[in-house]
């Protein structure tokens with residue numbers, strides 16, 4: 001998977017992918033993350049202007065269409081032959097859930113467009129964007145943190161990225177449910193004991209307990225997921 005990220009704040013990504021699972025995936029050549037500054041495509045050599053007032057007199061500024069279009073065209077050239085999908089991060093987008101993550105992880109390459117200010121000119125969305133994605137019903141200052149979330153969640157699903165040890169199988173949402181509670185040593189912590197079944201060595205009972213807890217937790221916290229998983 002090739003990620004090409006277009007942003008006005010490339011420094012925000014410093015360190016974001018230099019540790020842990022993503023770093024390993026990059027080192028193994030399973031993913032690459034390339035960051036580009038939209039300002040480099042402003043065409044306005046002196047001021048490098050990338051924003052302007054909105055028509056209609058709303059408060060705040062918008063990102064101008066020309067630098068965005070030029071930045072996307074350049075990213076498409078970089079990813080020529082790799083079938084890039086252009087994803088714009090916006091609170092108005094489709095909510096990023098594990099199904100969307102799966103869909104994105106099946107793509108060959110993603111161009112992640114990070115907005116700032118009050119957003120971007122609609123014509124860029126209409127002409128250049130394939131999918132609009134939101135990471136939740138709240139407003140962040142820009143699309144950079146959402147782009148990091150997409151890179152992280154998508155990378156975890158690329159074959160070969162996760163070892164058995166950090167397998168996605170025990171992640172929440174992998175089967176449409178929240179994950180069951182987890183315990184490690186010591187067996188007694190501040191007077192609270194690990195559930196007996198987990199130290200019983202009885203694998204069928206352990207699986208049964210995990211399934212039961214996963215259902216209980218999902219029912220209590222996210223009943224909407226049970227309907228989605230075909231369970232009521």
Ligand code: ADE
Pocket residue numbers: 089090091133134135136137138139140141142143146
């Ligand atoms: N940009 C600002 N807020 C956002 C959100 N919640 N999701 C995606 N992009 C955003």
